Amino acid sequence: MMSKTSLIATLLLVFMGCFPLFVDSAWLAVGTTFLVYAVVAFSQDIILGRAGVFHMGHAAFFGLGAYTTAILNVNFGLPILATWAPAVLVPMVVAFIVVAPIIHLRGDYLLVATIGLNIIFIQVLENDVFGLTGGPNGLFGIDVVKLFGYDFSSQTHMYYMAFILLGLTLLIMRNLDKSKFGRAMFYIHKDEIAAQSMGINVRYFKLYAFILGAGIAGAAGSMFSVQYSAVSPEAFNVTQSIMFFTIVLVGGSASLPGVLIGTFIMFVLPEMFREFETARYLVFGIAMILTMILRPRGIWPVRFGNIPDFLKKGVK
Amino acid sequence: MDIFLQQMVNGLTIGSLYALVALGYTMVYGVMRLINFAHGDLVAFSAFIGLSVYAQIFGESATSLIVVITVFVFTAAIVAFVGVLLERLAYRPLRTAPRLSAVVSALGAGLVIQNSVMLIWGPNMKIFPSNLFPATIWEMGGIVITFTQVMILGVSSLLMVGLYFFIHQTKIGTAIRAVAIDQDAAKLMGINVNRIIMIIFIIGSALGAVAGLFIGTYYRGITFDMGWMYGLNAFVAAIMGGIGNIPGAMLGGLLLGLFNAMITGYISTQWAETFTFVLLIGILVLRPTGILGETVAEKV
Amino acid sequence: MKKMFPKLTASLAVCSLVASASFATDMIKIGVQAPITGQYANEGQSIDNGVKLIVEQLNAKGGVLGKKIEVITCDDQGAAQQAAICAKKLVNEGVKAVIGSYTSGATEAAQTTYNRAGVLQTSDGTSDSLIAHKYWTFFRNSFPNSAEAEYTAKYFVDGKKYKKIVILSDYSSYSTDLADATTKALKAKNANIIYEGKIKSGTQNFTATLTKIKSMDPDVIYFSGYYTDGGLLRAQQEQLGIKADFVGGDSNDNPDYIKLAGESAKGTLLINVPTPDILPYDIAKTFLVDYKAKYSMAPASIWSLMNVDGLRAILHVMEQTKSEDTKVIAEGLHNLKDFPGITGPVTFREDGERIGGGYMTYEVQADKSYKIVYQ
Numbered sequence: 001m002m003s004k005t006s007l008i009a010t011l012l013l014v015f016m017g018c019f020p021l022f023v024d025s026a027w028l029a030v031g032t033t034f035l036v037y038a039v040v041a042f043s044q045d046i047i048l049g050r051a052g053v054f055h056m057g058h059a060a061f062f063g064l065g066a067y068t069t070a071i072l073n074v075n076f077g078l079p080i081l082a083t084w085a086p087a088v089l090v091p092m093v094v095a096f097i098v099v100a101p102i103i104h105l106r107g108d109y110l111l112v113a114t115i116g117l118n119i120i121f122i123q124v125l126e127n128d129v130f131g132l133t134g135g136p137n138g139l140f141g142i143d144v145v146k147l148f149g150y151d152f153s154s155q156t157h158m159y160y161m162a163f164i165l166l167g168l169t170l171l172i173m174r175n176l177d178k179s180k181f182g183r184a185m186f187y188i189h190k191d192e193i194a195a196q197s198m199g200i201n202v203r204y205f206k207l208y209a210f211i212l213g214a215g216i217a218g219a220a221g222s223m224f225s226v227q228y229s230a231v232s233p234e235a236f237n238v239t240q241s242i243m244f245f246t247i248v249l250v251g252g253s254a255s256l257p258g259v260l261i262g263t264f265i266m267f268v269l270p271e272m273f274r275e276f277e278t279a280r281y282l283v284f285g286i287a288m289i290l291t292m293i294l295r296p297r298g299i300w301p302v303r304f305g306n307i308p309d310f311l312k313k314g315v316k
Numbered sequence: 317m318d319i320f321l322q323q324m325v326n327g328l329t330i331g332s333l334y335a336l337v338a339l340g341y342t343m344v345y346g347v348m349r350l351i352n353f354a355h356g357d358l359v360a361f362s363a364f365i366g367l368s369v370y371a372q373i374f375g376e377s378a379t380s381l382i383v384v385i386t387v388f389v390f391t392a393a394i395v396a397f398v399g400v401l402l403e404r405l406a407y408r409p410l411r412t413a414p415r416l417s418a419v420v421s422a423l424g425a426g427l428v429i430q431n432s433v434m435l436i437w438g439p440n441m442k443i444f445p446s447n448l449f450p451a452t453i454w455e456m457g458g459i460v461i462t463f464t465q466v467m468i469l470g471v472s473s474l475l476m477v478g479l480y481f482f483i484h485q486t487k488i489g490t491a492i493r494a495v496a497i498d499q500d501a502a503k504l505m506g507i508n509v510n511r512i513i514m515i516i517f518i519i520g521s522a523l524g525a526v527a528g529l530f531i532g533t534y535y536r537g538i539t540f541d542m543g544w545m546y547g548l549n550a551f552v553a554a555i556m557g558g559i560g561n562i563p564g565a566m567l568g569g570l571l572l573g574l575f576n577a578m579i580t581g582y583i584s585t586q587w588a589e590t591f592t593f594v595l596l597i598g599i600l601v602l603r604p605t606g607i608l609g610e611t612v613a614e615k616v
Numbered sequence: 617m618k619k620m621f622p623k624l625t626a627s628l629a630v631c632s633l634v635a636s637a638s639f640a641t642d643m644i645k646i647g648v649q650a651p652i653t654g655q656y657a658n659e660g661q662s663i664d665n666g667v668k669l670i671v672e673q674l675n676a677k678g679g680v681l682g683k684k685i686e687v688i689t690c691d692d693q694g695a696a697q698q699a700a701i702c703a704k705k706l707v708n709e710g711v712k713a714v715i716g717s718y719t720s721g722a723t724e725a726a727q728t729t730y731n732r733a734g735v736l737q738t739s740d741g742t743s744d745s746l747i748a749h750k751y752w753t754f755f756r757n758s759f760p761n762s763a764e765a766e767y768t769a770k771y772f773v774d775g776k777k778y779k780k781i782v783i784l785s786d787y788s789s790y791s792t793d794l795a796d797a798t799t800k801a802l803k804a805k806n807a808n809i810i811y812e813g814k815i816k817s818g819t820q821n822f823t824a825t826l827t828k829i830k831s832m833d834p835d836v837i838y839f840s841g842y843y844t845d846g847g848l849l850r851a852q853q854e855q856l857g858i859k860a861d862f863v864g865g866d867s868n869d870n871p872d873y874i875k876l877a878g879e880s881a882k883g884t885l886l887i888n889v890p891t892p893d894i895l896p897y898d899i900a901k902t903f904l905v906d907y908k909a910k911y912s913m914a915p916a917s918i919w920s921l922m923n924v925d926g927l928r929a930i931l932h933v934m935e936q937t938k939s940e941d942t943k944v945i946a947e948g949l950h951n952l953k954d955f956p957g958i959t960g961p962v963t964f965r966e967d968g969e970r971i972g973g974g975y976m977t978y979e980v981q982a983d984k985s986y987k988i989v990y991q
Binding site (some may be wrong): 025026028029126127128135136137138140141142153155218227228229230231232233234235 | 667680695696697698699701703704705708709721725726727728729732749788789792815
């Protein structure tokens with residue numbers, strides 16, 4: 001019989017898959033937003049939760065993907081499907097170029113450096129560099145996905161596209177855990193200095209995590225821009241980065257249910273309780289402090305860094 | 317030459333404000349290895365409290381030295397109290413928890429303070445009265461200095477010098493330095509670490525309050541979310557000068573202010589923040605301990 | 617699998633209950649997309665208040681087409697991304713028309729979504745770019761920047777005969793658009809513009825830029841941005857001892873401008889369409905009285921009133937054409953001529969532009985009141 005977590009996971013997936021059948025488009029939009037942000041949260045988890053890199057600038061990669069799609073579509077007329085590959089590649093290349101020189105920095109310094117990178121990204125957007133980025137108002141009039149003359153523009157279509165993306169992300173993360181990368185991550189998480197003495201190139205693996213996370217966030221970004229037909233700098237600023245950072249830590253690092261719960265609380269609950277909109281961040285703040293005091297490892301922590309069961313096969 | 321000097325005056329003024337805020341960051345980081353993300357929001361809070369204190373006690377009109385001193389002292393006291401509360405509620409329970417948990421708590425505390433301000437005073441910009449300081453202006457050889465600017469430069473310098481002597485010449489100051497070097501050893505020496513941390517928060521918050529009030533009088537328009545950017549810039553200044561190093565924070569603040577003014581004046585307004593952070597990343601890569609160096613060693 | 621089946625049916629049952637509750641009633645939904653929070657909060661709230669007042673009055677008389685009107689408000693915080701999100705939300709809620717937004721940037725970000733969904737949109741945004749797409753769903757209820765620019769050029773060159781002009785704007789689409797239009801109009805009259813600069817909205821400290829301007833010794837500084845920056849610019853201009861006239865474009869016309877500028881507000885020149893209390897129309901006077909009675913304060917500015925006129929025009933045409941079909945209503949609006957509005961007769965062009973309008977220049981007096989100095 002499946003383990004408890006797998007059972008819950010399957011139920012959840014089935015529920016989310018059937019979701020469009022019994023809600024109207026207002027709720028479907030909320031669901032789509034949840035899926036897109038969950039993908040970004042998971043990509044942040046790869047970097048922060050698993051590789052343990054103090055990264056508070058992730059919204060920049062999300063934004064790079066969104067803007068790549070927007071720029072290629074609005075300024076250069078490329079169909080949306082053709083922008084998917086660039087939307088994933090551009091953040092990965094940028095991550096490599098800007099993060100490689102600073103990945104060795106000590107935790108807190110790296111944190112502030114990533115914040116700085118996010119801010120620089122926002123300034124580039126706001127200053128309408130090369131006339132491409134549209135300034136503080138961003139770009140609008142983004143197209144919808146078109147294939148063989150058929151318009152995938154309804155909310156249901158977008159929902160399922162986001163759903164598939166989430167599925168892909170979870171698949172990638174599962175494979176990661178079982179790969180050389182995953183094993184290195186376990187070791188580094190447990191004791192970084194010991195891992196280094198064993199010959200694991202910590203810098204390499206951290207950078208690898210970064211680039212992978214950036215690419216996934218870029219894909220989510222592309223979906224985001226099509227969903228709203230418009231992108232602008234403030235959706236990708238440091239406040240958003242802090243949201244993603246918080247989701248991973250409050251939900252539980254490297255914890256699948258934790259990250260989902262975190263995303264739900266941060267992005268879906270406010271939709272459901274619109275009357276409390278003004279007090280929303282106040283409640284978040286208090287919740288953040290309380291959660292950290294009561295459950296410092298997150299709402300749904302997992303034992304990450306210990307040898308996972310599938311590696312202990314045969315050992316009792 | 318005139319423009320250059322004028323920009324320098326502007327830059328030093330802002331720099332002094334950054335320095336005051338940076339001191340709060342550097343003291344807390346030096347002792348607790350924690351980036352007090354809530355500090356910037358506390359500074360913004362000070363501006364609003366100051367405005368209310370002024371309105372409640374003096375109404376819209378009067379101004380004199382007594383008025384100004386009362387407002388400053390009252391505000392600093394209230395903010396210092398809130399700072400201690402912050403430490404007690406959001407940081408102390410997490411002293412032994414993983415580092416990142418404290419960061420999240422700090423971010424949360426910042427949100428709480430920021431949104432409390434928004435809920436209490438409303439989301440609109442509030443405006444400081446323009447008559448708190450006399451509107452006198454001095455013009456010397458083409459550059460203009462206002463009374464407010466002189467006040468900022470003067471009071472900040474006094475406070476910074478005062479803090480330096482406090483840290484280096486008094487017993488409590490020595491205790492603070494001891495706790496910054498090694499908390500456990502300090503405890504063994506009989507130093508009450510909890511009390512020292514409380515004192516640090518009092519001083520840091522009070523300095524932040526002075527900065528907040530000056531920001532209010534200088535810029536006139538205050539919004540509940542203005543603290544974040546100040547806080548971040550101040551933290552950059554603290555790192556530039558050497559985190560944990562008090563003269564470093566002062567130097568870093570002034571240099572950042574000057575740097576900012578020069579970029580804005582001579583190159584462009586749009587890229588000012590970019591330059592600041594490129595500078596920061598450059599320093600982190602080339603000389604991470606900052607200009608005056610860090611006073612802490614890394615335990616392996 | 618057997619264990620999952622009952623759980624599945626249970627969740628499906630619960631969800632269908634929830635779902636049926638959300639497919640509702642027989643009302644006509646009107647959306648408001650405005651900056652309820654953020655730096656333009658007082659304008660946004662005023663727009664929301666104005667719309668709700670009109671809807672309340674109409675509902676008391678039976679609503680429109682026999683149905684009551686429901687107002688759904690979405691806060692776009694004056695920001696483009698939030699505007700796009702609000703647009704999606706309001707469209708998904710099934711609104712027929714949206715009043716929004718206050719800023720041109722937030723309006724433009726939402727335009728495409730409304731157009732694709734066939735939802736009518738009316739806004740006070742003055743950027744000429746708003747009409748660029750000629751969306752059949754969009755109706756501007758204010759007058760475009762180009763009209764204001766023509767007036768400004770006439771005032772500067774023929775009226776005040778300024779010799780050295782400085783043009784400042786911020787990076788928003790509205791402000792840049794207005795500054796560009798004004799520059800064009802001035803150059804067409806051979807005016808001497810010595811500097812065109814930009815300030816970043818919200819940074820509060822403009823001493824660096826102003827110091828640079830001081831060295832050029834201008835006659836006038838024209839600022840095409842919003843009052844939140846304009847007030848501070850004026851205050852800092854006086855602090856630095858720059859002896860030039862300060863002329864603000866229409867978005868500086870707001871009571872908070874005077875508060876921010878403090879003592880320096882005196883002598884500022886503001887260019888705008890008539891303020892609410894100068895409007896000569898009876899409908900205007902009645903509206904102002906009703907608004908004050910319900911909200912204990914006056915509307916923030918003329919912009920709220922223009923948005924209200926947009927709403928009134930839409931509801932009027934809806935009643936006239938007896939149709940809820942937005943395409944039919946849009947056609948009716950395009951043919952609308954001289955509909956009696958609070959801000960004057962409302963007439964729309966085929967591309968959605970509003971025709972008419974007259975500007976004035978006000979000088980701020982020591983007692984914070986306005987004096988008309990040029991028409």
